[in-house]
Amino acid sequence: MKSKNILIVENKEQDRKLMEHLIGQVHAFQSFDQGTVALSQLAIQNPDLILISLQLLDIEPILFLQKLKALGNHSCRVVGLISSTEQQQIPYFRALGFEEFISKPIRPKEFIPKIQSLLVLPEKTGANGRENPSSGPILNPEIYQQLLRLSSKEVILQVFSDFAEECENLLQLLERSNAIETTEEITRAVHTLKGNSGTLGLDKLFEAARFSESLGKQGKSIEFAESLHYLKAAIKEFQEFLKNEQSLNNV
Amino acid sequence: MSDKIKILVGEDSSIIINLTKSVLAFENYSMKAARNGKQVLEMLEAEDFDLILMDITMPQMDGIECTKAIRKLADATKNNIPIIAITGNAANHTPEDFRKFGFNEFIQKPLNYDLVLATVKKILS
Numbered sequence: 001m002k003s004k005n006i007l008i009v010e011n012k013e014q015d016r017k018l019m020e021h022l023i024g025q026v027h028a029f030q031s032f033d034q035g036t037v038a039l040s041q042l043a044i045q046n047p048d049l050i051l052i053s054l055q056l057l058d059i060e061p062i063l064f065l066q067k068l069k070a071l072g073n074h075s076c077r078v079v080g081l082i083s084s085t086e087q088q089q090i091p092y093f094r095a096l097g098f099e100e101f102i103s104k105p106i107r108p109k110e111f112i113p114k115i116q117s118l119l120v121l122p123e124k125t126g127a128n129g130r131e132n133p134s135s136g137p138i139l140n141p142e143i144y145q146q147l148l149r150l151s152s153k154e155v156i157l158q159v160f161s162d163f164a165e166e167c168e169n170l171l172q173l174l175e176r177s178n179a180i181e182t183t184e185e186i187t188r189a190v191h192t193l194k195g196n197s198g199t200l201g202l203d204k205l206f207e208a209a210r211f212s213e214s215l216g217k218q219g220k221s222i223e224f225a226e227s228l229h230y231l232k233a234a235i236k237e238f239q240e241f242l243k244n245e246q247s248l249n250n251v
Numbered sequence: 252m253s254d255k256i257k258i259l260v261g262e263d264s265s266i267i268i269n270l271t272k273s274v275l276a277f278e279n280y281s282m283k284a285a286r287n288g289k290q291v292l293e294m295l296e297a298e299d300f301d302l303i304l305m306d307i308t309m310p311q312m313d314g315i316e317c318t319k320a321i322r323k324l325a326d327a328t329k330n331n332i333p334i335i336a337i338t339g340n341a342a343n344h345t346p347e348d349f350r351k352f353g354f355n356e357f358i359q360k361p362l363n364y365d366l367v368l369a370t371v372k373k374i375l376s
Contacts (some may be wrong), residue, residue, distance in 0.1 A: 143363075146363075146364060147270070147364065150274045150277055150364050150365070150368070152273065156270075159269055162266050163266050166266065192263075194360075194361075195339045195360040195361060196267065198361025198362075199266075199267060199360065200270075
């Protein structure tokens with residue numbers, strides 16, 4: 001009897017068939033070419049591992065995670081199947097909540113050992129175990145220490161305060177704008193936020209802004225609008241961080 | 252009269268302006284800021300500077316247009332001023348492109364201020 005149940009969501013038939021063939025030799029599986037259909041199955045089943053393409057046509061990875069989380073009963077890992085051209089976006093997908101990735105094209109010799117190693121990891125506490133966009137540090141301590149060395153603490157605190165205001169302005173812009181219709185204007189604001197957050201060592205915010213800007217510049221309006229939800233989450237996380245007076249002292 | 256080296260920064264983000272000003276002051280440089288390329292040109296024509304840090308993405312006149320205009324100024328002391336490009340979209344241009352635009356050097360955003368200072372010192376030496 002096959003010991004574990006793995007759910008595969010992959011719209012590219014060749015990749016899906018290969019994974020079905022490899023996994024089928026060791027474990028039970030269910031396979032879907034659409035994320036929305038997989039979600040309806042997940043409402044009634046609880047697999048041990050989910051493998052999902054990050055380039056599905058019918059649903060964004062972020063929405064899939066949100067809807068999975070809303071189902072409330074899944075503690076298994078969700079692994080992103082990532083193409084070689086998306087490798088540089090791994091920090092962004094990590095910020096979304098994906099902790100593990102398998103690179104495509106699938107390499108049969110590496111694939112099953114990787115699956116086995118993921119199955120023996122301890123279970124997560126929620127859908128991918130996260131409430132926040134990611135668990136990494138909000139502020140890069142090396143950059144913050146560099147700024148303190150090259151400037152004064154008073155100036156640095158003021159600059160962070162100014163940046164928080166800039167973030168608030170962007171949030172307000174997002175609230176009153178339709179991201180799809182005003183992509184260009186918002187992309188410009190996100191570009192500025194990207195440069196400033198990166199310079200201040202706010203790595204998570206920088207990654208979120210970098211990815212949103214990239215989608216905006218590519219004219220991917222729907223994905224861009226979706227990515228802004230996570231940019232907002234990263235901004236709010238930073239604002240919370242700054243509210244705690246001790247935060248910067250503890251870096 | 253001050254012997255401080257004078258740096259003009261073309262940058263539309265007040266956050267980067269304030270931070271850069273503070274870092275440069277720690278190294279005993281004097282700095283003034285312009286918010287767009289037109290202001291850079293106006294300030295350069297009105298005053299002498301030793302170096303310009305020029306953001307590429309600015310409203311009204313961007314850093315590339317501004318640098319091209321500076322290189323065409325009649326005053327030889329102004330049109331030869333060293334200019335360091337600051338870019339958040341380095342992937343859009345090659346180092347050769349920046350040289351063709353008239354920049355002496357370029358730095359990528361996010362800014363690493365150790366690198367900024369090292370580049371400024373290298374250019375000024």
